[in-house]
Amino acid sequence: MDKPTSDKVYVTQIGAICACGNDVPEIGTNLKANRSGIRQAQNFNDSEYVFGEVSLNNGELARTLGISDNLPRTTLLALKAANEALADFPNNKRKGLNGGLFLGTTVGGMDKTEKLYPTHCSPHDYISTHPCGYTSAYLAKYFSINYYNTISTACSSAANAIMLATRMIKAGKLDYALAGGSDALSAFTFNGFNSLLILDKEPCKPFSAERLGLNLGEAAGFLLLVSEKLLKALNSSPLATVQGYANTNDAFHQTASSPDGRGAFAAMKEAIGIAGLETSDIDYINVHGTGTNNNDLTESIAISRLFGQNIPDLSSTKAFTGHCLGAAGAIESVISLLAIDQQEVYANLNFQSPIENVGLTPIKECRSKQVKNVLSNSFGFGGNDSSLVFSACCSHNY
């Protein structure tokens, strides 16, 4: 039986693509400059709404990657971000190691299926790329990673992928993992969310009393996670540890959170507990903060209940990226890690006034700060609530 280890799991690299940047440096620059990526869509068809659309179209993504673009967009985005995360850890360095790829997604190949389906194309043309597992299988083959897994728990998918990867490394089953998520914009999701009447036609106002709903976004993000043993062997300088994690279920309603945010409360509390920390150790919360009436209220209540009088600095960065659904946990983990790397916290754009009775005021613009421990929340439909805690490593200069 594999011996479980109480060693830590380290993040050594990150890769991402979203509306506010085609790679991590560009995303970082725009976060610092408080510059949102929410705008009218260039490639995705709808002019009434604004989206967090990635600025590259499929052809451009494919050319950048040097492959055929007859892949679903979810796969192309994932490849782009994964390439960035693995840039310093190519195949020849990984030989002989037990690697895993973990992808969180909700859209899968639907962006391609929905284009071909109405044309009554033969389903042969889209059947194999349709399932969520297709993108993971493709990436695993592309990067020669033996083990792969695909998670789909709505908006907490990527967070759960990262959590599972972390637990498997801790259990000694893997030496490293590429963990994150990818979701492309799709008419399916757009129509779905629209039918639920939770979209804002204007840029979203997370945690604001004036909020009217969410903006859909698309993104991919990956964390390169390594075991303590591998970190020493690589002599790498890590970004942070995946210090804590939790997955709970609100079990209240399929699409709404419980009034006291019990699932969210439990996820945050458990993640902080696993991290071996107290609530007072959290320097920054990257909240789920979609901009919907229900999430922002219940998440605020859960945060107030957990942190009491000492609410840490917090912000939703969904006004930069849009709500990236299955990839939200990934792009927001990348942003949380940037906060640690750059020792700063990011803006909750478009905030006007605090939600009545709950009164949380988020950060309004990027500023420098000592950041050691970051809590990242991802709360989804189906009551799927997950939280992650990232912690700066001892060697970090801050």
Added chain:
Amino acid sequence: MKAYIIKSCAISPQDSFGNTYPFPIADEANDILKCIEPTYKEHFPPMKIRRMGRLMKMCITAAKNCLNHNNEIIQPEALLTASAWGCLEDTFKFLNDIEEGSGKIPSPATFINSTHNTPGGQIALMFNIQGYNNVYVNGGTSFEDALQDALLLIREGKELILLGGFDELSTTDTDLKQRADHYKNSAYKPGEGVAFFLLSNKPNKSSNHIKFVELLSGTTNENEIATHLMHLLDKEQLEPSSIDLVLSGTPTAKLFESYPCLAYKHTCGEYETSSSYAVWLANKILEHQKLPQGAKQLITGSNPEGSINNILVYNNSEEDRHAFTLVSKTNL
């Protein structure tokens, strides 16, 4: 770390939901194998499940069956659901709704019913399961991925876990996978099914257990696969001869030439999470010490002699991906 099977329930194209075992294997004349659905109103007030899709109804019924102990519903600490395709029927229903010129107003209920975590979400909601909830949508090993996480959760201290594997054939129009010849390389007809398990870190008086779940990918070489299996058994301190029976998802595995090897997909059909049915079946065989009925199921070897203690389920649902699950009798 073992996972003890406290209870299991399968809804399949056979009479698996009924309480008789072995049940006569239905000779399927159709070109697909569709589930025999339970009479839902015997399990739920109709109002409670009227909005659920077909797959969802099967899942919630199987889940309830596993959680029902002397008419009390017990609460597990985790809920894991595995499906390669998810709620396909509602997915394509919604696609039809949003088709331009369809004249239909997209229904939020259809959208929500189509999402992959709907079964996991609805089961958690109905039975108030507030713990770890995860959904594995990983093609041909989705069920084994869930099983592996269950074993990991047990190692981390969880005591009771509900786990299910399922995939459906769409009933409106001809199923898409069927139309696309998705299973053209399979020896079996497209099928569907739902199988749920209540797993524990502790045995009760009659529970069998899952001893290991092993995944292997990147090879189609029979010798390599055989060697890997030998190493695995060695690591688990099992003699190859201790495997009394193999349930194989593929009919041509030379790998198991010297073992009594039964097929199972002629009864449940070909689908990515069909190994969940096989594990359910393995549990039944161990419980009753009887093989399922029906001819043409023995691929190799002769019927096992003496008691059946260890059954290996082999899932080769994608060419170069292999999953081995060992279901064993518990010696208390």
